[in-house]
Amino acid sequence: MEYKDAAEPLKKAATDPSAENKKLNKSQQLKQVFKEYGAVGVSFHVGISLVSLGIFYLAVSSGVDMSTVLLKLGFSEASLQSRMAAGTSTFVLAYAVHKLFAPVRISITVVSVPFLVRYCRKAGFFKPPAP
Template sequence: MDISALNAAEPLKKTDTDPSAENKKLNKSQQLKQIFKEYGAVGVSFHVGISLVSLGIFYLAVSSGVDMSAVLFRLGFSEASLQSRMAAGTSTFVLAYAVHKLFAPVRISITVVAVPFLVRYCRKVNGTEKATER
């Protein structure tokens, strides 16, 4: 048996069982589903909360007269993408919702990163409280 073939196959085994490598292969919606599956109500509550805050912030920005097309263009969104999603003359809420939807990958990334830390922190605090009660 060829030793170089064994060495070449070894890294494949490590990445197949490495959860971080598996997480990188998933798209954003699959990562979010995995967080919901692993952390349940905490993941869902956090994501819904951050979504409501996001929508509220964008609604305030649009209703305050901020030119969202200019802001999004500066952030790197293409002109064609902006024009197709934000038609002239749309209502404040519809425009805020369209911008909110454009930022879905950001919200999902925040949820995917923050929820495991939040759950770990809550478990640590809960474990500490139980230890002091005894």
Template sequence: MAPRKQSSFVQDASSSPGNEVPDPSKENGKKPNKSQQLKKVFKEYGAVAVGFHVGISLMSLGMFYLAVTSGVDMTALLFKLGFDEALVQSKLAAGTSTFVLAYAIHKLFAPVRISITLVSVPFLVRYFRRTGLFKPPTPNP
């Protein structure tokens, strides 16, 4: 029999406060980084989380491509938003194609997209469960 893997604590209506299982990444006093949090959301909410994140990623890439092809000076805009000059210059090499430039800017905004996914997906799933589109979660044995 394989040893059981500890999972982070998720409280639902069927669990009581005494049944908390600690998250191993928080035992050292460290908060998990955004990619670890995103993996947890993908595992917990499955296709909804993946679909939502892919959707906002495609919209983000499309918006940045549209901005670059429209002639918006993205370098000046990124400096105004507070991005570090060395980071911007490393991502936006001179003479790159329109798509590569849009993709580089899209990658700079990855933390924003991840944060939106982390916040939005639990609300979406709760809403879908309330409206009856999704089944309620099964209680842990």
């Protein structure tokens, strides 16, 4: 009978940071970025959220039928009906669509902030990390 090392998956997770990120859900990943990169992570996410809300407001106020667009992107009919009621204001509709795209914004933040901080450190804008 062959015995396998029970700690093998733990060793792999400890040495492979991407494996650790795959186990965390999106909000946990975002919290980890905020904890590790502080104000840069928060500022980047708030900035991207404001841009996202502005783009969706502009689209809705321009007359784009957002329910048709979202159905073509693969969102389910049930999730659209629960988020977007008929006769809502432009801002409320834009905000609902903005909230549907939260996983996309979180993913962009989680991927982009480490690269942004690394670039700023190389350029001399930020101090190098403490050892």
